Ligand SMILES: Nc1nc2c(ncn2[C@@H]2O[C@H](COP(=O)(O)OP(=O)(O)OP(=O)(O)O)[C@@H](O)[C@H]2O)c(=O)[nH]1
């Protein structure tokens with residue numbers, strides 16, 4: 001059983017990439033499992049991937065590195081349930097140091113059962129262009145940018161995602177900036193949306209890198225400060241009304257939240273809103289302050305009730321984020337004539353990472 005980890009910053013396109021890769025492997029006759037991960041319960045990613053028919057295990061409550069045993073248990077469950085040929089894993093998008101805390105410990109402790117594929121890290125152009133090429137500040141502190149860069153540094157392969165949105169000049173600029181900073185690292189250009197570059201990505205993922213002997217240096221205080229700067233919110237809500245559009249609900253809510261976050265000067269790392277009604281699913285996202293809201297999964301149905309899941313990761317105070325989400329739900333409910341009732345809400349700043357294992361260079 002082969003384990004492939006797709007890392008990258010919040011909103012880089014990890015889940016979209018995993019869904020495309022899973023479809024490819026399934027079409028090639030392989031059995032595929034997926035493991036999602038988040039700091040809290042109520043994961044949009046798990047619901048989205050399950051709605052596409054994939055077998056998904058979930059590690060919730062902290063990142064893979066801090067919940068290594070839960071990850072190993074979830075991999076074991078998938079193994080017993082569907083005996084996958086490939087398991088695609090998605091670490092939390094604010095997590096780094098995965099080679100020392102997850103990849104090498106899995107190889108050392110479970111290498112009899114699992115073969116480790118390369119660590120592929122997606123580059124998110126919305127923030128990457130500004131972080132790598134020194135554009136205007138973006139609302140993240142240097143500590144959060146530190147995480148963004150450390151994720152790329154430890155990658156076996158970097159895949160610049162969303163190239164469907166990048167012109168030739170922007171691609172060149174990113175390539176030069178990556179080569180200057182991470183000399184010799186393989187760099188691919190892909191689009192999880194259109195499939196461009198996926199033949200090369202699949203080829204890269206099929207390789208079996210030798211165990212990493214030298215671990216990246218990580219300043220855990222800086223890393224913890226970068227994560228703690230993010231307000232994190234996972235919430236469930238219900239919607240009741242009369243023949244309302246599921247797509248309009250998620251898109252309008254994402255649009256409302258984008259405006260309110262901008263007014264509060266809180267940079268969105270990633271906000272995702274999923275609405276489900278009797279198997280129909282709609283999803284809208286915000287991936288940065290200058291992109292606005294986007295309907296990423298449309299279903300074009302009218303319904304009378306729906307379950308909503310909101311996952312928001314933004315630079316700023318989680319209490320303020322909660323107020324923004326509550327007020328946004330009220331405003332959109334009133335606009336659409338839909339009764340929106342908030343259920344469980346988890347909102348917090350991520351706690352400092354305390355990995356279960358951390359391999360040192362040479363181990
Ligand atoms: N244009 C374009 N959009 C993309 C592409 N890949 C992903 N997206 C969009 O980017 C947003 C984030 O994608 P996700 O796959 O949810 O990103 P993620 O890295 O899993 O995000 P987190 O789990 O929150 O860290 C969604 O709106 C996607 O539809 C791409 O190749 N091109």
Ligand SMILES: [Mg+2]
Nearest residue numbers: 014015045090
């Ligand atoms: Mg995701």
